Amino acid sequence: MTTDSQFSKLLDLARERDSDRRRELLRQVTDLFFETRGARSPSANSLFGDILQTVAADMQDNVLVELSERFADAPDAPIGLMKDLANHSFEVAAPVLRHSTVLSDADLLEVVRHQSQMHICAVAQRPSVSEAVSAEIVRVGDDNAVDSLIRNDGAALSRDSMEAAVDRARRNATLHEGLVRRRDMPLDLLNEMYFVVEQRLRAQILDRNASVDPAELDAALARARNRMQQAATHSNEDMRKAHAFILVRKGAGELNGRLLVALLREHETAKFLHGLAELTNVDVETAAQIVERKDMDALAMICRAADIERMLFVTLCVLLADDDAGVMRGEQFGELYEAVPLEAAQRAMRFFKMRKAAEGRAAA
Numbered sequence: 001m002t003t004d005s006q007f008s009k010l011l012d013l014a015r016e017r018d019s020d021r022r023r024e025l026l027r028q029v030t031d032l033f034f035e036t037r038g039a040r041s042p043s044a045n046s047l048f049g050d051i052l053q054t055v056a057a058d059m060q061d062n063v064l065v066e067l068s069e070r071f072a073d074a075p076d077a078p079i080g081l082m083k084d085l086a087n088h089s090f091e092v093a094a095p096v097l098r099h100s101t102v103l104s105d106a107d108l109l110e111v112v113r114h115q116s117q118m119h120i121c122a123v124a125q126r127p128s129v130s131e132a133v134s135a136e137i138v139r140v141g142d143d144n145a146v147d148s149l150i151r152n153d154g155a156a157l158s159r160d161s162m163e164a165a166v167d168r169a170r171r172n173a174t175l176h177e178g179l180v181r182r183r184d185m186p187l188d189l190l191n192e193m194y195f196v197v198e199q200r201l202r203a204q205i206l207d208r209n210a211s212v213d214p215a216e217l218d219a220a221l222a223r224a225r226n227r228m229q230q231a232a233t234h235s236n237e238d239m240r241k242a243h244a245f246i247l248v249r250k251g252a253g254e255l256n257g258r259l260l261v262a263l264l265r266e267h268e269t270a271k272f273l274h275g276l277a278e279l280t281n282v283d284v285e286t287a288a289q290i291v292e293r294k295d296m297d298a299l300a301m302i303c304r305a306a307d308i309e310r311m312l313f314v315t316l317c318v319l320l321a322d323d324d325a326g327v328m329r330g331e332q333f334g335e336l337y338e339a340v341p342l343e344a345a346q347r348a349m350r351f352f353k354m355r356k357a358a359e360g361r362a363a364a
Contacts (some may be wrong), residue, residue, distance in 0.1 A: 023063055026055055030070055049078030058080060064092040072099040079103075086111055090118040095124035117142045124149035131156045138164050140210060143174045150178035162189055170196055172287075180204055187212060187220035194348055195286050195298045202297070206344045239284070242270035246278050252259050255279055257303075257312030264319045280306040283347060294320050300336045305345035313337045 033048055040048070041093045056067060068085045071077040072095035082102045086093050087110070096103070097111065097119060112120050112133065120141045123133065125148050137149050138161045146165060149155050157165070166189045169175040177195045179185060187208070194205050212220075249255045255278060263272040277287040280302040296317050303313045317333040 016147055022055060023059070025050075025341055026059065026063065026067070030067065032040065034070075034074070045076070045078075052078055053084060061089055061092055065095075068092050068095045071113060072096050077102045083107055090116060090122070093119055094122045095337060098125050098258040099127075105132055109136055112136045112140060117145055121145040121148050124155065127153060127154045129155035131158045131161070134158070135161045138168075143168070143172050147174050147178050148264050150175065150182055153183070157184070159186065160184060166192055169193065173198075176201055186223060187216065191220075191348060194301075195282075195290055195295065199297050200243075202301075206341075206348060210344065212359050238270055239274070242268075242274045243284075245271050246274040249275070250278060257308040260308075261312060261315050261319070262317060276302075279308070291320060294331075296320075296333060297335060300333075300340050301345050302349065304337060304340040304342060304351040310334055310337050326354045 029048075029052065033052070036044075052067075056064060059067070064085065067081075068088075071082065071085070077100060079102050082096055082100050086100070086103060086107065086209060093111075093115070097108075108126075109132070112123055113136065120137055121144055123129070124137050124141065124145050129137075129149065129152065134155050134157045138146055138157075141149070146168065149157070150165060162185065165175060165179060171178055176193065180190065180193060180197060180201045181204070190205055190208065194202055197205075204330050246255060249296055255275060257279070259281065260272060260275050263275055273284055273287050273291065276282075276291070277284045280287070281364045282290075282302055287302075289295075290302070299317065300313065300321075303316070311334075312331050314333045314337070317336075318330060321329065
């Protein structure tokens with residue numbers, strides 16, 4: 001039990017006005033808090049909390065940093081003090097935000113919504129982050145905060161949060177590695193990342209595809225189909241005309257690699273993109289991203305899966321490179337094509353057929 005002499009220390013701290021003396025008393029009372037753990041009555045706990053919170057409000061940041069570090073791991077830390085420290089400057093708040101189990105989801109959401117991006121990042125690094133808090137971090141956090149969240153195995157992310165993170169990753173490479181390496185990343189969303197990430201991460205995606213059983217793959221395909229149907233939008237008039245042109249050529253049996261080469265040479269960009277998309281079973285957005293980035297690795301994947309001839313693939317690469325160096329790299333492009341495992345390419349492309357089918361239904 002807390003003794004009368006110990007209570008008098010609390011009261012001395014509350015009455016003391018000298019800053020140096022208050023600081024020393026604060027240290028003594030903090031020590032007393034931990035020494036009497038498990039032996040305090042509810043009224044003593046309340047008194048500790050009230051006095052510590054009141055005195056801390058007048059302390060300088062260097063003192064509060066020390067206080068934050070002492071109480072961050074305490075399961076019985078005064079909630080009022082913890083909330084005050086969590087909403088203080090980042091240097092003070094960081095230990096509490098990263099470790100305190102006293103803070104509720106409501107407390108953490110308040111921090112995420114009203115404090116700095118550094119505060120949000122600290123919340124994202126907690127050993128355990130609920131789906132609700134994760135969703136808010138994805139909504140208002142910057143890419144560094146979201147990346148910290150994604151890389152945190154203790155953070156629970158809902159399907160909606162995963163989708164939002166993947167959508168953001170299309171615009172920022174900072175998020176790529178964390179998303180690809182996340183163990184609970186849905187298979188369909190992982191494959192959406194294929195044509196966005198660099199080659200070493202693509203290899204990891206293909207490895208995971210090879211390890212899943214058919215039932216899991218079919219379920220992932222169904223989720224991909226639903227997502228793409230919801231996301232697909234009508235293209236503009238030029239793109240609709242280009243699509244109509246390609247469908248006519250396809251109906252006449254004239255859609256092939258040679259037509260793609262001819263369209264690219266004639267600078268018929270919209271028709272080329274729709275032709276590439278139709279022939280390789282990717283959606284037009286993905287085809288456009290590959291062409292815009294001059295991503296020859298990705299082009300090799302979709303052309304290999306669609307069985308476009310090696311020489312026609314090389315020609316497409318040279319035309320897309322559009323410089324003297326491209327002509328000199330013809331042999332290298334051919335080796336790139338041959339290096340793509342046909343079975344792995346076809347397996348990965350099943351997801352992009354879903355995107356293509358959803359796009360077609362939306363445009364109908």
